[in-house]
Amino acid sequence: MKLYNFFRSGTSHRLRIALNLKGIATDYVAVDLRVDEQQNDAFKAVNPQQMVPALDTGDKVLIQSPAIIEWLEEKYPNPALLPAGTDERAHVRALAAIVGCDIHPINNRRILQTLRKQFGANEDAVNAWCGHWISEGFDAYEALIGADKTRGRFSFGDTPTLADLYLIPQVESARRFKVDLTKWPLIMAVEKACMELEAFQKAAPCQQPDAG
Template identity: 65%
Template sequence: MKVYNYFRSGTSHRLRIVLNLKGLDWDYVAVDLRAEAHFDPAFKALNPQGFVPTLIEGDLVLTQSPAIIEWLEERYPTPPLLPVDANDRARVRALAAVVGCDIHPLNNRRVLEYLRHQLHGDEAAVLAWCGCWINAGFEALEQLLAADPKRGSFCFGGQPGLADAYLVAQVESARRFQVDLAPYPFICAVDQTCANLQAFVQAAPKNQPDAL
């Protein structure tokens, strides 16, 4: 199993967490977005969008981190990323979707590059943009976590799962974009709990072979 990814990519980060939680062996293939390596014809032949992550196993090529993570959950169901109860599974998926659908797409690299180069925004404008959408999502997530009686040390219950992988990767991005996390004690508590687990430590951007 090979995973084409970039150390600072939030989607790559969440996938690395899941791979580690599953205890899987995989090879790290760096795609340096800073050097525009994702536009290389050889990589775009694998992933026409030129996005990371991309997972390769034999002749199978998988793109889009939500699809890859769901595939991993179905193929390697132990340990599970989702609870048994259908209602609980929907709640956990919704927490993940706040990040995956509503926060991350608005502050990923291609959007920020458009702000910088096409709209001529300076770094203060870029940080303000990122902060706006991260805060909007985190405000909702904080309320959802606070109101959930099944919240434990993690987003749901006492074991790390799907929502934690999404959340921790987004918290990492929030820090990079200088977002004040003080208003989000429940989010910070989950992040701190996860920071004590090797699956999360090993997946952190600073611990990847292409990190500088």
């Protein structure tokens, strides 16, 4: 398999974690968003949406990280990224959606570039924008995991789930935008538990070949 991704992309980061947890090796194909390489015709032929990540399975190219992670979960069910019970699965999916639907999409690169280029936002304004939406989402995330009295060390239970795949890249992004993470001690404890695992360590942006 070939993984088209960018080291600092949150969506790429979450997919790298999923692949590592499943024990699936891929060829790393860097798409440098800093120079808009995703807009080149060569990558457009891979993914017409011109976004990362994209996973070439050898038979087809899969796009959109939620769809790819679901595909991985169905094709490689062990270790599971979702709990067994329907209520528990809904809870984990909701935690993931706080990041995947309500934080990340309005803080990703193309949105921030629009703020800069079309609305004249400077870096302080961009950081304030990101910090606002991250804080709103993390407040809810912290409350939800705090209310789960059987939670364990991770966002749900004692093993990583889909929720952690989404959370950890967003924590990384929050640091980049100078958000004070001490406001969410439970999220910080989850990050500590995750980063003790090799699957998360190897997926970190600083560990990728294009991070230099």
